[in-house]
Amino acid sequence: xxxxxxxxxxxxxxxxxxxxxxxxxxxxxxxxxxxxxxxxxxxxxxxxxxxxxxxxxxxxxxxxxxxxxxxxxxxxxxxxxxxxxxxxxxxxxxxxxxxxxxxxxxxxxxxxxxxxxxxxxxxxxxxxxxxxxxxxxxxxxxxxxxxxxxxxxxxxxxxxxxxxxxxxxxxxxxxxxxxxxxxxxxxxxxxxxxxxxxxxxxxxxxxxx
Amino acid sequence: xxxxxxxxxxxxxxxxxxxxxxxxxxxxxxxxxxxxxxxxxxxxxxxxxxxxxxxxxxxxxxxxxxxxxxxxxxxxxxxxxxxxxxxxxxxxxxxxxxxxxxxxxxxxxxxxxxxxxxxxxxxxxxxxxxxxxxxxxxxxxxxxxxxxxxxxxxxxxxxxxxxxxxxxxxxxxxxxxxxxxxxxxxxxxxxxxxxxxxxxxxxxxxxxx
Numbered sequence: 001x002x003x004x005x006x007x008x009x010x011x012x013x014x015x016x017x018x019x020x021x022x023x024x025x026x027x028x029x030x031x032x033x034x035x036x037x038x039x040x041x042x043x044x045x046x047x048x049x050x051x052x053x054x055x056x057x058x059x060x061x062x063x064x065x066x067x068x069x070x071x072x073x074x075x076x077x078x079x080x081x082x083x084x085x086x087x088x089x090x091x092x093x094x095x096x097x098x099x100x101x102x103x104x105x106x107x108x109x110x111x112x113x114x115x116x117x118x119x120x121x122x123x124x125x126x127x128x129x130x131x132x133x134x135x136x137x138x139x140x141x142x143x144x145x146x147x148x149x150x151x152x153x154x155x156x157x158x159x160x161x162x163x164x165x166x167x168x169x170x171x172x173x174x175x176x177x178x179x180x181x182x183x184x185x186x187x188x189x190x191x192x193x194x195x196x197x198x199x200x201x202x203x204x205x206x207x208x209x
Numbered sequence: 210x211x212x213x214x215x216x217x218x219x220x221x222x223x224x225x226x227x228x229x230x231x232x233x234x235x236x237x238x239x240x241x242x243x244x245x246x247x248x249x250x251x252x253x254x255x256x257x258x259x260x261x262x263x264x265x266x267x268x269x270x271x272x273x274x275x276x277x278x279x280x281x282x283x284x285x286x287x288x289x290x291x292x293x294x295x296x297x298x299x300x301x302x303x304x305x306x307x308x309x310x311x312x313x314x315x316x317x318x319x320x321x322x323x324x325x326x327x328x329x330x331x332x333x334x335x336x337x338x339x340x341x342x343x344x345x346x347x348x349x350x351x352x353x354x355x356x357x358x359x360x361x362x363x364x365x366x367x368x369x370x371x372x373x374x375x376x377x378x379x380x381x382x383x384x385x386x387x388x389x390x391x392x393x394x395x396x397x398x399x400x401x402x403x404x405x406x407x408x409x410x411x412x413x414x415x416x417x418x
Binding site: 185 | 334
């Protein structure tokens with residue numbers, strides 16, 4: 001199972017095994033084809049073990065969204081350094097182009113995470129529980145990135161921009177790229193990346209006068 | 210029915226009546242709850258009339274995506290002027306913040322279109338036919354916006370940027386805003402809008418030296 005997921009090491013417990021199985025089932029069957037049975041099969045666990053941990057599919061999926069955020073935060077912490085500019089780049093790369101820094105030989109699972117994210121998030125158009133969860137997730141990402149930008153301003157590598165507004169704008173751009181690339185035949189990453197770097201250079205980077 | 214849709218006037222024929230009914234059914238029931246019966250009910254048409262026009266749900270929904278693009282293009286043509294900067298703003302407003310220029314007293318249907326768009330587009334993560342359709346739609350939007358930018362460069366109101374790359378970046382940003390706002394509790398439009406205008410001012414607008 002490990003080669004097909006972007007999550008390192010063995011699952012620590014049955015909750016984590018269920019999270020990884022949820023990822024694999026979402027990747028293979030999509031949101032529409034997701035069932036508790038299929039997740040239990042992927043995790044080699046019984047349905048009763050599953051229901052010991054989660055009330056229903058929605059309970060599982062909101063936990064899964066939290067798991068992805070925690071995995072992301074963990075991956076970022078492992079890469080984080082004392083250099084705010086380096087941290088900014090790592091943070092952006094992790095979401096904008098996870099293949100570029102994946103340590104896996106086959107980086108396609110990192111892209112598949114983005115597809116499952118888009119499918120789950122689209123449920124929030126109709127579902128209030130998902131909407132509340134993704135609002136919370138967005139704010140967590142915004143706070144993390146705003147803090148990195150504020151560090152960069154303090155260190156003199158970024159201009160004196162509004163960290164919150166800049167973080168919101170950048171994450172909106174990244175969300176748009178994620179939404180588009182996972183739902184297109186081609187991959188516009190290179191064009192978007194070039195213009196993204198251009199924006200950072202012009203708007204964010206501090207150029208001593 | 211008219212007050213609940215963003216489409217002006219009476220439907221010209223039963224195909225258009227089905228398109229409007231599809232919008233209303235998507236808005237009310239979401240993608241998961243969409244059925245031919247519900248669409249037929251909304252359109253006051255029989256299921257057999259429906260099947261006279263469309264093979265199945267997927268055939269209908271790809272036609273619906275084309276309909277939305279055609280409606281958008283029609284709305285833009287009605288507003289378009291000889292002023293490239295004005296055209297740029299109208300085009301962006303129509304997608305980024307349709308309420309701001311809606312002529313309807315209640316602009317919420319314009320926002321609901323964005324929600325149905327997000328739900329439909331998310332199907333493309335798993336479905337190749339949808340993926341091909343949204344790739345085509347993206348390119349149509351990119352071509353339209355690149356042409357407006359090229360007009361602005363020729364008229365001297367925009368800098369000598371790469372029109373295609375700039376259009377791709379702007380549409381990625383707009384897609385991100387659409388994806389986020391339709392799946393959150395709050396509406397980050399004002400913050401995104403302010404930073405978007407900032408980007409246009411710094412990167413795109415020509416400032417005589």
